[in-house]
Amino acid sequence: MAVAKSSVLVLDAAEPEELAEFYARFLGGTSRVASHPDYIEIVEPSGVRIAVRRDRGAAPPSWPRPDTSQQSHLHFLVPEDTMDQAEREAIDLGARPLETRDNGGPFDVRRYADPAGHPFVLAAREGHGTT
Numbered sequence: 001m002a003v004a005k006s007s008v009l010v011l012d013a014a015e016p017e018e019l020a021e022f023y024a025r026f027l028g029g030t031s032r033v034a035s036h037p038d039y040i041e042i043v044e045p046s047g048v049r050i051a052v053r054r055d056r057g058a059a060p061p062s063w064p065r066p067d068t069s070q071q072s073h074l075h076f077l078v079p080e081d082t083m084d085q086a087e088r089e090a091i092d093l094g095a096r097p098l099e100t101r102d103n104g105g106p107f108d109v110r111r112y113a114d115p116a117g118h119p120f121v122l123a124a125r126e127g128h129g130t131t
Contacts, residue, residue, distance in 0.1 A: 009049070012053055012054075013053075013118075014054070014058045019115060026090060026093050029043050030043055039053050050074075073119040073120055074121070075120070075121045075123060076122050077125045083108050083124055087122060095112040095120075108123070109122070110122045
């Protein structure tokens, strides 16, 4: 029998407090310093967990340059009819657009960098609107 496990995505950042605050506010969750002051956990109400770890030499991944990979990115599913609102929230909190084409509809995907430069995506969830 397998041992029960849970997971958390950990992002490196030179200033973990600022990045943790960005994700806590964006996700409507809470942040808390874990057992070590350089490790902050963010928990979102539905159970999404992200952590930010201090790395004084952290350099953000690059995207879309082919010579270096983004390595990984966060992918947030958003109800199709709230994509513009989610985009405004992200930018108001300090996200930077990486690709700004207007896709619209169920295949709408919008790319950003968080305040520390990590890439993330807002992707439309067809049929899961708020109305």
